[in-house]
Amino acid sequence: MSRKPRALRRRELLDAARDAFVERGFSAATVDDVVGNAGVARGTFYLYFRDKRAVFEALVDEFLARIEACVKSIDLSAPETPVEQLTANIRRVVELALAEPAIVKLALHDATGLDPDLDEKLHGYYERLRALIDESLQQGQMLGMVRPGDRRVMVAIGLGGLKEVLVDAVAGELTSDAAVITEEIMRFLAGGLLAR
Amino acid sequence: MSRKPRALRRRELLDAARDAFVERGFSAATVDDVVGNAGVARGTFYLYFRDKRAVFEALVDEFLARIEACVKSIDLSAPETPVEQLTANIRRVVELALAEPAIVKLALHDATGLDPDLDEKLHGYYERLRALIDESLQQGQMLGMVRPGDRRVMVAIGLGGLKEVLVDAVAGELTSDAAVITEEIMRFLAGGLLAR
Amino acid sequence: MSRKPRALRRRELLDAARDAFVERGFSAATVDDVVGNAGVARGTFYLYFRDKRAVFEALVDEFLARIEACVKSIDLSAPETPVEQLTANIRRVVELALAEPAIVKLALHDATGLDPDLDEKLHGYYERLRALIDESLQQGQMLGMVRPGDRRVMVAIGLGGLKEVLVDAVAGELTSDAAVITEEIMRFLAGGLLAR
Amino acid sequence: MSRKPRALRRRELLDAARDAFVERGFSAATVDDVVGNAGVARGTFYLYFRDKRAVFEALVDEFLARIEACVKSIDLSAPETPVEQLTANIRRVVELALAEPAIVKLALHDATGLDPDLDEKLHGYYERLRALIDESLQQGQMLGMVRPGDRRVMVAIGLGGLKEVLVDAVAGELTSDAAVITEEIMRFLAGGLLAR
DNA sequence: CATGAATGAGTTTTCATTCAT
DNA sequence: TATGAATGAAAACTCATTCAT
CATH class of the missing domain: 1.10.10.60 (Homeodomain-like)
Incomplete structure (x- = not known):
């Protein structure tokens, strides 16, 4: 019509x-x-x-593209310190997630285990993200800014933690204040949980 | 027959x-x-x-019960230090996960978004687990062993990080050495990622 | 455009x-x-x-009209003998078929069982063709040029044989030489298959 | 139920x-x-x-198997003459067709042009039947019982004529007397249509 | 005339679940 | 208990046809 x-x-x-x-x-x-x-x-x-899977895929594509657009590589020659740049990256991701709760739920929570092809696609995206973070960690380790350790495990913890925070945040189980969430994440990265 | x-x-x-x-x-x-x-x-x-969902639920129940059995409350009067007890808890969880990769994949990866009832059940389990951890954190904060901060965010990061590590480990993308994984997690909890 | x-x-x-x-x-x-x-x-x-069926019908109409144009009534007063006239008829049909293989395939092979209306139309055409041949046979029988026998069966065999030859010819399973095919058909009509 | x-x-x-x-x-x-x-x-x-095509295929298979069962190879050492054996073959086919009009309509009339796979299968059956007849003709030619000529065309005419007769017979447009139909076919094979 | 987006009736097909044996 | 034939609701998907532009 x-x-x-x-x-x-x-x-x-x-x-x-x-x-x-x-x-x-x-x-x-x-x-x-x-x-x-x-x-x-x-x-x-x-x-x-083409079919139901195709819309879903398009939605996920769209969201992941926006996520990727939030993440800028750390530029050592920039006026901001690497930690400031990292903080800004995380903050942008948190803000995007809070602005698009529905898609976060879909892409991070519901998207897996539905369809082998789709799983593979998501897996590919995660791999890219992991590689990006891994690279930054490696650089950071060489510069002495990141402590030594098994980077794959470090990436997994960091990424998993971030995903869970985002999912919980959009589920309303956490504060909706991007600044608070970002700050808390940075404190975790900076010093873990335990006092000293 | x-x-x-x-x-x-x-x-x-x-x-x-x-x-x-x-x-x-x-x-x-x-x-x-x-x-x-x-x-x-x-x-x-x-x-x-009763139906297809029921088997799935039974599988998840079984797995979550075993997970819960791994996690002992921190006992301040025990001979082991709290950190040692925490380490032992994490190690038991990691070992269980590595021993039952199929169930990890199901419970942590596929179980979600399938059925509202099931989702609610899983959510309940996670809430209990969260509450358990939250409680421990609170105790730790009071004793000055855990740094201050928004506990819900801290729990989310910790739980998310752990889940992702387990999923990646059973997917064969990480080392299969429970000791290494546990140690790496503890270092994360103890000092975050950044050097100082 | x-x-x-x-x-x-x-x-x-x-x-x-x-x-x-x-x-x-x-x-x-x-x-x-x-x-x-x-x-x-x-x-x-x-x-x-009007619709999909209509094009098909138009194609079949067109082809059948061209077939009918090939077939001239036997004229006893013509200089050519009846057999010569029959041979010419058959040859024209064979040549048309070889020139329009696509349409032969459609009209003789695929046109059937699709649509009751279309079937009826095709049936009507065949009836007309049958009547034409039947009439010629009757005339031939009266003149003693065609042997006696059940004319409907005779028509059916002749028409069926002709159709099959045409279909096979355009399918490339027979010679593409109209003269050879025509001659072979005439030998069949003149003497059947058995030697004597 | x-x-x-x-x-x-x-x-x-x-x-x-x-x-x-x-x-x-x-x-x-x-x-x-x-x-x-x-x-x-x-x-x-x-x-x-499996699907609609599969039933159809099963029906056609069944019918063609029964047709093939009607056709016995000509045995020169048998007490019956080759022509008698041929006549018996044709008569059995005609009788089968008259007994199963529905399937004749399907297998010979509606089965083509529907589905490439099915077409191929039917084509295979026809090829086998053609080969069988061709062989008999060749034998007959060598024995001088069949006149010389392009056997492929001869087979096509014979087979097409037979098919059309059967289709017309079950459509009620011909006599339903198997003996009459058989006799008429034999006369055609023996002497064609034209008087001499 | 020409276009192609939109329609929706019509089919095929799957599969969790039941129940007679 | 065990079986597996039968069910039928539920979805996906196609495509001839219409009609606003």
């Missing part, structure tokens, strides 16, 4: 799908739910996405 | 289900896969479990 | 449809295939044909 | 499918039509056949 520019209709379907997935979970949500939310006919969905 | 003690048959079905779920994911795995693995007829499954 | 004379556009669509139907079969071929071959938009198709 | 032996249920579904296909044509008939005829639930169909 209402002829819309292709990109706009696609956007509507993405948003409708996001809502449907958040509300019912990816498996339980049906294409019917999605088109119902979008207010279009069933067939229209397939004009824009 | 072969009349087996009820408990044994149930065990076989649980194991068969675990394998099926790990291989194909909970949604994609069919009851047929499960009974196929177990070598019994379809109807038999329903003599032991 | 390119405004073309109506008849030309229609011709393009007919050819595009013929190709699509030959390649994928009538049922499997989609209107999309047709307009794709023709290089026009989907809607354009419906400016020229 | 009504538990039946597997083979019986399968038979019922085959018969139901045959009826559905004859009534509506293969493309138009739905799995729903089939299970409706059989009086079972939709899912039951898929317990016995």
